[in-house]
Amino acid sequence: MAQRKRLTYVLHCVIGICCMFGFGLLPAVSPITPAGMKILGVFIGSIYMWSFIDILWPSLLGLVALCLTEYAPMGTIMQTSFGDSVSILIILSMVLFGAIQEAGVTNYISRWFLTRKIINGRPIVFSFIFIFCTYVLAALSASILPAILFMWAILYGVLSDVGYQKGDKYATLMVIGTYFGAMVGHGAKPFVATGLILTGAFTKVTNIEINYLTYMLYGIIMAVLSIIVYCLIMKYIFRPDTSKIANISANHFEKDVLPPMKAKQKVLFVSLFAFLLLMLIPSIFPKDIWFIAFLNKIGNNGIALMFLGVLCMIHVDKEPVIDFIKIASKYVSWDIFCLVALVMVISGALTDESTGIINFLTVMLDPILGGKSPFVFAVLVLGFALVFTNFTNNTVLGVMILPVLYSYAKINGANLAGIGVAMIFMVHYAIITPAASIYSAVLHGNYEWVDSKQVVAYTSIVLVFIYLLYIVVGIPLANAMF
DSSP states (O other): OOOHHHHHHHHHHHHHHHHHHHGSSSSOOSSSOOHHHHHHHHHHHHHHHHHTTTSSSHHHHHHHHHTTTTOOHHHHHHHHHTTTTHHHHHHHHHHHHHHHHHHTHHHHHHHHHHOGGGGGHHHHHHHHHHHHHHHHHHHHHHHHHHHHHHHHHHHHHHHHHOOOOOOOHHHHHHHHHHHHHHHHHHTTTSSSSSHHHHHHHHHHHOOOOOHHHHHHHHHHHHHHHHHHHHHHHHHIIOOOOOOOGTTGGGGGGGGGGHHHHHHHHHHHHHHHHHHHHHHHHGTTTTTSSSHHHHHHHHHHHHHHHHHHHHHHHOTTTEEEEEEEEEEEHHHHHHHHHHHHHHHHHHHHHHHHHOHHHHHHHHHHHHHTTTTTTTHHHHHHHEEEEEEEESSHHHHHHHHHHHHHHHHHHHTTTHHHHHHHHHHHHTTTOOOOTTSTTTTHHHHHHHHHTOOOHHHHHHHHHHHHHHHHHHIIIHHHHHHHHH
């Protein structure tokens, strides 16, 4: 078995590297230019190895391969990859949100949600609040995995206390629902994680800046509606036995009283919402107000640096509020950082007119997408995104779709920003298979509480309704807001 895995690994490496460095040696397929063939080879090789092998080293190798295409000298590639503002911001955000996570601030946020009296005697309302709480924690965390594991731990205790057994339908649906809420929250912030990666790549491809406030408002609306849809499906289609949890009460979550917040936790709690506020208010107020002009001048990276600098400077209980080195060593995901670095530079390369790639995509996809109205085009793009995000890495898929989105939206007059944002949220519904995202394997591997076949069966039905939700509400709302 081990030998087979090694052989498979070697085979994937050979295929990926051959694509990355050898694809450009093939005769150019008009209208792709020879330079375009080389860049396309780097992209295909990177996608292949990201999907089947690893994230980090293929990203590093991809930067070298891109230099050999003569698209740009290595100095320029380094500047537009690791030196891109998106790459820098994702590192800074990981440290800031990682410090908040490390201090346990999210425990107090979850306790607030779960002690609302509205859940008393209302199983489906409790289900909604619990899943929505997971969404909020995921949105406020550097990584969604701790939010998933933390909320699962709470859920297991509740289920055991009221008498549910592992394998009971309600228990299974709530374990899946918790993961569902976390994945929806994963893309909630456009300045960290996949939200930042895909909005940054979108801007590189289209030269259109996504308004952060509008992005987050759209995400919150669609998240609430998606979780409502999940709970309604659970109640009226799956119909689990909720009798054991019919008398659920907020008092259940007040038994283990949390200690009062420490000074450090209070500072980080306030800093969290202050940071979110400063990232968003430049989108709200006139730019000629001196404070807004200051924020626009230093930009998002400047705001993040300012917060980290101040919080590293401030000492509480004889230690800095943020120990940068300690937090960075634990919460910075270098594989994601390297992925972002390659995405930032290759996104621009793919859409460069000198490559001919956009023209090629237009010709190839014309039988499917050509002549379609903007609404039908959006329906097809979101359908493609939803299906394939469940079979390949959701971040990688989002990057793949962007050049196609750009090429056709220019032709049929579709709302690029609207469809782009809807697509970014759509690729986060990555649940059905273990390959759907880097976190999906955690759900499918939770053998104690769920069976992988159940995950496939239940989530396939749920995502059909989510797709309908985006057709009926998501697309019109995106067009109205962007």
